[in-house]
Amino acid sequence: MVREVEVVVVGAGQAGLAAAYHLRRFYEPGTGFAVLDHAPHAGGAWQFRWPTLTFATVNGVYQLPGMAVPEPEASTPVAGVISDYFAAYEREFDLRVQRPVSVRSVRSLPDGRLEVGTDRGAWVAKALVNATGTWERPFWPRYSGQESFAGRQLHTAQYRGPREFAGERVAVVGGGISAIQHLMEIHPFAAATAWVTRRPPQWRDGEFNPDRGREAVAMVEERVRRGLRPQSVISVTGIPQTPQIRAAREAGVLERLPVFDRIEPGGLRWDDGRFASVDAILWATGFRASLDHLAPLRLRGPGGGIVMDGTRVAADPRVHLVGYGPSASTVGANRAGRAAVREIRELLKRDDPVSAGRR
Numbered sequence: 001m002v003r004e005v006e007v008v009v010v011g012a013g014q015a016g017l018a019a020a021y022h023l024r025r026f027y028e029p030g031t032g033f034a035v036l037d038h039a040p041h042a043g044g045a046w047q048f049r050w051p052t053l054t055f056a057t058v059n060g061v062y063q064l065p066g067m068a069v070p071e072p073e074a075s076t077p078v079a080g081v082i083s084d085y086f087a088a089y090e091r092e093f094d095l096r097v098q099r100p101v102s103v104r105s106v107r108s109l110p111d112g113r114l115e116v117g118t119d120r121g122a123w124v125a126k127a128l129v130n131a132t133g134t135w136e137r138p139f140w141p142r143y144s145g146q147e148s149f150a151g152r153q154l155h156t157a158q159y160r161g162p163r164e165f166a167g168e169r170v171a172v173v174g175g176g177i178s179a180i181q182h183l184m185e186i187h188p189f190a191a192a193t194a195w196v197t198r199r200p201p202q203w204r205d206g207e208f209n210p211d212r213g214r215e216a217v218a219m220v221e222e223r224v225r226r227g228l229r230p231q232s233v234i235s236v237t238g239i240p241q242t243p244q245i246r247a248a249r250e251a252g253v254l255e256r257l258p259v260f261d262r263i264e265p266g267g268l269r270w271d272d273g274r275f276a277s278v279d280a281i282l283w284a285t286g287f288r289a290s291l292d293h294l295a296p297l298r299l300r301g302p303g304g305g306i307v308m309d310g311t312r313v314a315a316d317p318r319v320h321l322v323g324y325g326p327s328a329s330t331v332g333a334n335r336a337g338r339a340a341v342r343e344i345r346e347l348l349k350r351d352d353p354v355s356a357g358r359r
């Protein structure tokens with residue numbers, strides 16, 4: 001079955017819903033635009049976040065356009081609240097997200113439209129807003145001897161809280177906020193923790209003000225404009241020293257070790273002879289953009305990145321990536337959704353002989 005619409009949005013996280021909100025102002029849901037998502041419920045990746053990620057520990061969830069985000073007690077887990085909020089949002093603005101629908105490939109048709117192939121048939125559209133996030137592409141670096149490790153290895157994407165590490169010696173690998181949060185949570189339960197990062201952490205003093213935020217976003221934007229892989233905004237801004245982080249540093253929980261040279265069955269080995277016995281390695285090594293379904297469009301350059309102009313793929317104006325690179329935050333996703341829809345409307349007006357004749 002093939003359904004024809006003007007625009008398809010893939011993904012109903014913050015970025016996809018923000019785009020859908022703006023599309024809804026100009027197009028009918030179902031016939032003008034379709035939002036496809038393969039998760040079982042509303043909530044984007046938030047529905048899968050670990051139960052100990054609460055409103056106290058999360059960086060801050062910015063509201064979707066047009067509806068205030070709930071502000072529950074700080075100790076409330078984020079996952080359920082944000083999922084309910086997204087569900088209410090979809091109802092309020094009649095966005096008619098179709099789920100579970102898994103987009104498998106997007107290809108160009110000879111008539112210039114895009115065919116979005118899914119496990120529930122195809123959609124044909126003139127433009128695509130891709131909002132598939134990163135959660136489904138956890139990044140696992142490879143180290144010598146990794147397969148020989150006798151303990152347990154897991155990624156942030158599989159983390160469910162600190163209690164399962166009770167009495168264990170745990171190494172957390174990675175230099176971002178997730179690694180720090182894992183260490184602060186696990187330390188009281190574990191027999192010992194070790195923190196391993198490639199580079200010494202860059203602690204940030206002072207408030208994170210909007211100017212510093214904009215500066216960091218501009219730096220990530222500059223990378224994607226040059227077709228380089230996006231870095232996370234936090235890797236550009238440094239790590240904020242909240243009172244909790246400061247206390248953890250003072251308590252010695254965040255003493256950092258450089259990356260080991262190999263993994264042995266019982267733990268981590270450095271070439272200078274040091275050895276750390278560990279029972280579990282938690283890889284907090286980040287995520288990559290989930291874009292495999294766009295492969296038939298050949299958007300990637302030789303360095304593996306996609307050259308971007310704002311949210312638009314420079315080589316293909318039909319395709320916008322939102323929640324990608326500089327817009328990979330809840331506030332950035334909102335702005336990207338609006339910008340993508342504005343440009344898509346211009347593109348569709350140009351291609352429409354009736355509106356083109358009027359100009």
Ligand SMILES: Cc1cc2nc3c(=O)[nH]c(=O)nc-3n(C[C@H](O)[C@H](O)[C@H](O)COP(=O)(O)OP(=O)(O)OC[C@H]3O[C@@H](n4cnc5c(N)ncnc54)[C@H](O)[C@@H]3O)c2cc1C
Binds near residue numbers: 014015061134290
């Ligand atoms: C642990 C963690 C904590 C974070 N904390 C914060 C924070 O406090 N504040 C903040 O601003 N940002 C935070 N971020 C970043 C934040 O999650 C994102 O910026 C934002 O929520 C992502 O929204 P998104 O719409 O881009 O992606 P997602 O929420 O991941 O949504 C993508 C959607 O696309 C769907 N999808 C993917 N592939 C397909 C496909 N092939 N077919 C159909 N559907 C598909 C998925 O089912 C999903 O619903 C955090 C990220 C992580 C990993």
